[in-house]
């Protein structure tokens with residue numbers, strides 16, 4: 344699928360600045376003020392059409408959620424869901440994950456969700472994978488100490504690569520499933536891609552990792 348940013352999507356995003364935050368850099372270090380509470384902040388990178396983050400926000404009102412998506416033409420679908428549900432604990436950002444450290448201060452985020460991230464199977468595109476070490480470093484610079492990444496995918500190659508990348512970075516593996524839908528994991532919220540690929544019979548891989556406590 345070829346995704347170009349479309350003028351109509353840009354216009355729609357501009358019409359709802361209360362839901363898709365414009366110039367998010369201005370909130371660096373102040374996201375709790377935006378939500379008017381001290382609840383933990385969980386972000387999803389590559390939120391796509393927003394089903395996961397919207398359902399999570401509905402189910403967990405005491406967590407603040409931020410969905411991050413690069414493409415305007417995709418994030419407008421997440422925006423539609425947010426307009427319909429008007430959730431005070433969910434906001435969206437139309438930005439590239441590469442800019443995370445311009446947007447969040449160290450310790451502002453408690454958990455990062457990576458759901459069905461683009462696999463970029465060619466070795467020459469390795470640096471674009473959201474589990475590549477430079478991204479793990481960016482995440483460390485916005486997460487709390489011992490912050491977590493929860494990752495799921497149907498792509499076995501990306502999953503294997505990511506486990507090695509997490510391990511080489513020194514992250515601690517807390518949970519792993521090689522077939523999430525046939526495991527005893529409770530509370531799974533399906534994403535759009537998850538539904539599509541599990542209906543084709545693909546197993547869903549899932550893991551939770553956390554950063555090590557810094558040496559004092």
Ligand SMILES: C[S@@+](CC[C@H](N)C(=O)[O-])C[C@H]1O[C@@H](n2cnc3c(N)ncnc32)[C@H](O)[C@@H]1O
Nearest residue numbers: 389390391412413439440458459461534535536
């Ligand atoms: C394969 S889709 C999965 C969407 C959704 N998470 C799901 O499971 O249905 C991956 C999404 O990540 C977004 N994405 C990829 N790289 C990104 C980046 N660097 N920053 C923000 N979003 C990114 C893509 O635009 C795409 O919408």
